Amino acid sequence: MKAFLFIALGGILTIIVQTSAVGLIVPAAYKPDIMLILVVWVSLRPAMVAGIAFAFVGGILVDLFSGSPTGLFALVYCLIFVASSSANSALEINRPIGRVLVIFAAALGSGGAVVLTRRLAGPVDTGIHMVSVILVKALITALTSLIVFPILDRSWARYAKQVGER
Amino acid sequence: MPRSIREIAIILLFIAGGLVILFSTGTQSGNGPATRALYTLLRPFQHAVFSVHNRIGSIWYSYVDLLGVKEQNKALQDEIRKLRLQRADLLFKERENRRLRKLLNLKRQHEFPSIVARVIGEDAVGWYRTLFIDRGTGDGVLPEMAVTVAEGVVGRVTRSSREMSQVTLLTDPDLSVGCRIARTRDRGVLSGSLDNGCILRYIRLESKIRPGDEVVTSGLDGIFPRGLPIGRVGSVSKGEQGLFLEASVIPAVNFSDIEEVLVVLGRRGGFDIRPGLEERR
Numbered sequence: 431m432k433a434f435l436f437i438a439l440g441g442i443l444t445i446i447v448q449t450s451a452v453g454l455i456v457p458a459a460y461k462p463d464i465m466l467i468l469v470v471w472v473s474l475r476p477a478m479v480a481g482i483a484f485a486f487v488g489g490i491l492v493d494l495f496s497g498s499p500t501g502l503f504a505l506v507y508c509l510i511f512v513a514s515s516s517a518n519s520a521l522e523i524n525r526p527i528g529r530v531l532v533i534f535a536a537a538l539g540s541g542g543a544v545v546l547t548r549r550l551a552g553p554v555d556t557g558i559h560m561v562s563v564i565l566v567k568a569l570i571t572a573l574t575s576l577i578v579f580p581i582l583d584r585s586w587a588r589y590a591k592q593v594g595e596r
Numbered sequence: 597m598p599r600s601i602r603e604i605a606i607i608l609l610f611i612a613g614g615l616v617i618l619f620s621t622g623t624q625s626g627n628g629p630a631t632r633a634l635y636t637l638l639r640p641f642q643h644a645v646f647s648v649h650n651r652i653g654s655i656w657y658s659y660v661d662l663l664g665v666k667e668q669n670k671a672l673q674d675e676i677r678k679l680r681l682q683r684a685d686l687l688f689k690e691r692e693n694r695r696l697r698k699l700l701n702l703k704r705q706h707e708f709p710s711i712v713a714r715v716i717g718e719d720a721v722g723w724y725r726t727l728f729i730d731r732g733t734g735d736g737v738l739p740e741m742a743v744t745v746a747e748g749v750v751g752r753v754t755r756s757s758r759e760m761s762q763v764t765l766l767t768d769p770d771l772s773v774g775c776r777i778a779r780t781r782d783r784g785v786l787s788g789s790l791d792n793g794c795i796l797r798y799i800r801l802e803s804k805i806r807p808g809d810e811v812v813t814s815g816l817d818g819i820f821p822r823g824l825p826i827g828r829v830g831s832v833s834k835g836e837q838g839l840f841l842e843a844s845v846i847p848a849v850n851f852s853d854i855e856e857v858l859v860v861l862g863r864r865g866g867f868d869i870r871p872g873l874e875e876r877r
Contacts, residue, residue, distance in 0.1 A: 460722065492720050497719060548790070552769055552770070560790060567722070
């Protein structure tokens with residue numbers, strides 16, 4: 431419960447930052463997906479139930495604060511959570527380079543899902559321009575994780591010490 | 597009383613010395629030999645002491661002055677900082693005032709009720725072109741309402757809660773607007789493309805549309821009032837199937853600069869689409 435409170439607060443803070451401050455630093459089209467980084471961070475921790483619940487709620491939050499069809503990011507984040515969690519138990523990816531690669535792959539998957547749903551909904555450009563946007567956005571998200579992961583690790587360590595959570 | 601002859605002798609010597617000095621001075625004061633001798637004797641010492649005094653005094657007063665200057669400098673810097681802040685605040689207010697005046701003019705031009713809203717956020721992930729405004733159902737803002745600024749159409753309200761609403765921008769592929777080329781009167785449907793521009797589709801093949809033509813709302817979609825500026829035609833090409841023409845449209849609005857918008861409080865299908873209204877507007 432205490433762990434869920436931490437990630438829930440993290441989720442709310444993330445959505446506030448993503449809808450306001452991030453746009454001042456990065457152009458809207460190349461905005462890093464910080465919620466995705468948070469979902470992957472949670473997936474590398476042992477709290478499975480709290481983690482998947484967060485992935486779902488975080489996804490709904492993103493759906494509500496973006497133009498996506500409601501449920502798209504909830505589904506995508508849940509799938510990313512399961513994939514990342516499984517990859518971690520099989521390959522021990524909880525190291526900086528492993529995390530960055532997982533975030534990059536997850537961001538590619540998330541971007542692909544968005545473009546696919548848009549393509550199904552109506553005529554949109556899915557050419558080389560779109561591929562480059564997905565790649566650059568995934569790269570920016572992966573690089574952002576190098577800043578976000580240590581902040582999360584440190585904040586979690588302090589929080590766990592305060593509330594006596596392991 | 598003096599106690600001995602020796603003491604009396606010393607006293608007398610001093611008195612005599614005083615008398616010698618007194619009477620050795622001529623009519624002009626300071627010209628006597630004793631005075632001159634004394635001056636000559638004392639001058640180097642006096643000069644040294646005085647110059648040291650002067651130097652110390654000068655250093656001291658400089659220090660005291662510097663203390664004053666330092667304080668004055670700090671006060672002036674504080675004042676400059678305050679004035680800079682005031683200037684920035686005034687510039688911000690002036691720009692806001694100009695924008696609001698434009699919106700007010702637009703509000704007066706519209707023949708339908710509208711409300712000014714402030715932009716409070718943008719799309720969370722950047723895959724979609726949406727923004728958030730600080731007006732919701734409590735202010736009468738409902739989904740499907742048109743959102744404009746003085747330069748032209750911004751988008752359409754897609755979700756609204758009591759306090760805030762989500763607006764899908766003109767550049768989002770999910771938004772379609774019924775449009776007309778102002779010069780040729782040809783109709784088309786405009787929707788966003790993911791590369792920040794818009795595409796006007798379903799223009800008849802015989803159309804004389806050309807780059808630079810102004811695109812305005814047709815009013816036929818029942819959401820956007822007729823005659824609102826959308827943008828200008830960038831390039832024209834044949835559609836994929838070859839049945840219609842397609843044109844890329846450069847929006848009139850710079851979406852990254854929007855801070856306030858005007859929400860048209862009209863119901864779907866509730867706008868007057870009689871010809872000639874756009875010229876009046």
